[in-house]
Amino acid sequence: MSKRAATKPAQPEGAVGPRQPCPCGSGKRYKACHGKAGGAADVIVTRPFEGLAAECELVALREFVPSATAALPMRDGSAITLATVLPMAAAALHRNDGTRFVGLQVQTHSGDISRDLARAVEWVQEAGEGQSLSVVGPETAEAGTVPVRLQDLIDTDAALDVELHTDFAWWLPEDVDPTGEVALSLERANAAIMPTDRLRGEGVTSAYWVDAGEKAHLRWVRPEPEEQLLAAMARLSARGELALGEESRYAGSFRAHGLLVPVWDLDRELHAREWDEPAAALGSRLDEALASLDSEPLTSTERRARDGLRGRQITIR
Numbered sequence: 001m002s003k004r005a006a007t008k009p010a011q012p013e014g015a016v017g018p019r020q021p022c023p024c025g026s027g028k029r030y031k032a033c034h035g036k037a038g039g040a041a042d043v044i045v046t047r048p049f050e051g052l053a054a055e056c057e058l059v060a061l062r063e064f065v066p067s068a069t070a071a072l073p074m075r076d077g078s079a080i081t082l083a084t085v086l087p088m089a090a091a092a093l094h095r096n097d098g099t100r101f102v103g104l105q106v107q108t109h110s111g112d113i114s115r116d117l118a119r120a121v122e123w124v125q126e127a128g129e130g131q132s133l134s135v136v137g138p139e140t141a142e143a144g145t146v147p148v149r150l151q152d153l154i155d156t157d158a159a160l161d162v163e164l165h166t167d168f169a170w171w172l173p174e175d176v177d178p179t180g181e182v183a184l185s186l187e188r189a190n191a192a193i194m195p196t197d198r199l200r201g202e203g204v205t206s207a208y209w210v211d212a213g214e215k216a217h218l219r220w221v222r223p224e225p226e227e228q229l230l231a232a233m234a235r236l237s238a239r240g241e242l243a244l245g246e247e248s249r250y251a252g253s254f255r256a257h258g259l260l261v262p263v264w265d266l267d268r269e270l271h272a273r274e275w276d277e278p279a280a281a282l283g284s285r286l287d288e289a290l291a292s293l294d295s296e297p298l299t300s301t302e303r304r305a306r307d308g309l310r311g312r313q314i315t316i317r
Helices: 003-007 055-063 113-126 180-192 226-238 272-292 300-310
Strands: 068-071 081-083 092-094 100-103 196-198 207-211 216-220 248-256 259-266
Touching: 055 068, 055 248, 055 259, 092 113, 100 113, 207 272, 216 272, 226 248, 226 259, 226 272, 226 300
Parallel strands: 081 100
Antiparallel strands: 068 081, 092 100, 196 207, 207 216, 216 259, 248 259
């Protein structure tokens, strides 16, 4: 045995190798992403918003809702607005009129998005008017301290009152015209928006209709554990009840921050409001199927349907 082979330390079981894909999903090698020297992401939190009543909404706003804002339910009563995207993709902004924003769709430098958001919140609480934070930097907490997370700063039982916008005009106060880089960033951001609306059927939450051009989609962030949800959906699929009606079809699903997001293709000629009732009906069928799993194991037909659903992973980027 060579000296190099004899002295090379064994890699711990389950550890990510430096040349392997980073578990955060960035597509980069681990050593170039969360495993790089000085990085804070030796622990990657795959479900960063767990424990928050607003978990599903936070996932939607982070992943695919283009332009939206919501007041964060801060425990200390401070007024901070959560935003999907800020000018120049900033992590936080204290606007000249006193409004404080933190952005969700930003670059991250740790393995815990909740921790990065909390640090952006703490920064904007102390920042002066007109200041912005381009990115949350590497962790600098003292050894032995527990990093603050979003769960420590907001009311965990509070829902988010999301306001959707058709453009990004809300970046600036009403009496201010954009100039320079902000104007260019605003123009690019407005051009990239796909029309989006939130479905409002009874019992329907975190479900968004989007007009993607050739067709429309429903993207529905679900809170259930993935295997339970897939089993319930398989039960509906085997019965031919997984669609929202004749003008729709189940397209697949994708994972986002520990949750499964099923996607349906919809007839784009129909208005978003026309899908409210079909979505509510589908939600009721899913709830019934979920409740039946404890007493009624999947049949062989339903298990085959589940295998088919598991293989239909899609990407929205």
